[in-house]
Amino acid sequence: MLPEPVLLEAQRELLNWQGSGMSVMEIGHRTEPFIRLMDELERDLRALISIPDNYHVLFLNGASRAQFSMVPMNLLNDTQEAGYLISGIWSDMAFEEACKIKHAYCLGSTKSQGFLTTPELLTEHVRENTGYVYYVPNETVNGVRYPTMPKISHLPLVADMTSCFLSEPINVSDFGLIFAGAQKNVSIAGLTIVIIRQDLLEQASAKGEVLPTLMDYRTHVTHHSLYATPPTFNCYLAGLMLKWIKTQGGVQALYHINCQKAALLYQYIDTSDFYHCAVQDKSRSIVNVCFSIVNKALEDVFVAEATRHGLYALQGHRTVGGLRASLYNAMPLAGVQALITYMQTFCEKHR
Secondary structure: OOOHHHHHHHHHHOOOHHHOOOOHHHOOOOOHHHHHHHHHHHHHHHHHHOOOOOEEEEEEEOOHHHHHHHHHHHHOOOOOEEEEEEOOHHHHHHHHHHHHHOEEEEEEEOHHHOOOOOOOOOHHHOOOOEEEEEEOOEEOOOOEEOOOOOOOOOOOEEEEOOOOOOOOOOOHHHOOEEEEEOOOOOOOOOEEEEEEEHHHHHHHHHHOOOOOHHHOHHHHHHOOOOOOOOOHHHHHHHHHHHHHHHHOOOHHHHHHHHHHHHHHHHHHHHOOOOEEOOOOHHHEOOOEEEEEEOOHHHHHHHHHHHHHOOOOOOEOOOOOOOEEEEOOOOOOHHHHHHHHHHHHHHHHHHO
């Protein structure tokens, strides 16, 4: 979901961006106006989450899944391996990809328990030749969130923040590398943001490995994200979104609202004997509420009737089924209240 003010601004400028007589989608990516757009986008993001000067910010073309390969390719040499915490489908997929590219091992997993909580990081299980520790703070498919970040001070921490980026405060200095697909809280699908610490780039250079040009973070740092044509409209929308977040009071203010939205929905589900959430309380996502109907035969009916009530995308992920309400930044509290009202009506009708 995108905020209405952002959509209206994009609509207003669609045919004539900043008086240029052209759409931003028609502007050359190496022209001065577009370079200014990218510079402003980076400045706004740095200011919004206080990114230190020793971190590079990259705006890359394509799906965030590409980072499943790029992270091990850039951060590991042939004698190192990476430790992966597996808390859901996305961290599991990233681990499988890392094993194809380099050496990786599982530091903890809740897969056998159905991904209903997060695995604990036990430092005694971290191997000596570990290059980084990888985790996903919020698993969209399974509705699982780390209540606190894993504590690992002597190794770079890599986080896939696709679904929680800008929805809650973070201390960028706690991480070696952060990446996030933009389609949840920042823009539309097709843009991936990477924040990487300078010393990790230096390590990559010291290893002397030759990487495919587009898969090398150093390429994108050197060319300021403009080595290849970036997703221009996505970057433009991201700029509008960052300004909207600022007008809402920043990330901290949105986090407070996100917690309210999630608490309201979980409270209703937990007090109902018609709906059920299996995720352990301490590990519940605040942006992806996964739940089910006790009578699972009603779930398709629930989704179909919800659509007729103007409530969309409530089906669970195809790999796990069930139901899911995604409460990203642009979803207002009124949207959650409308969902609960519908859930109450549906329960009364189909009990």
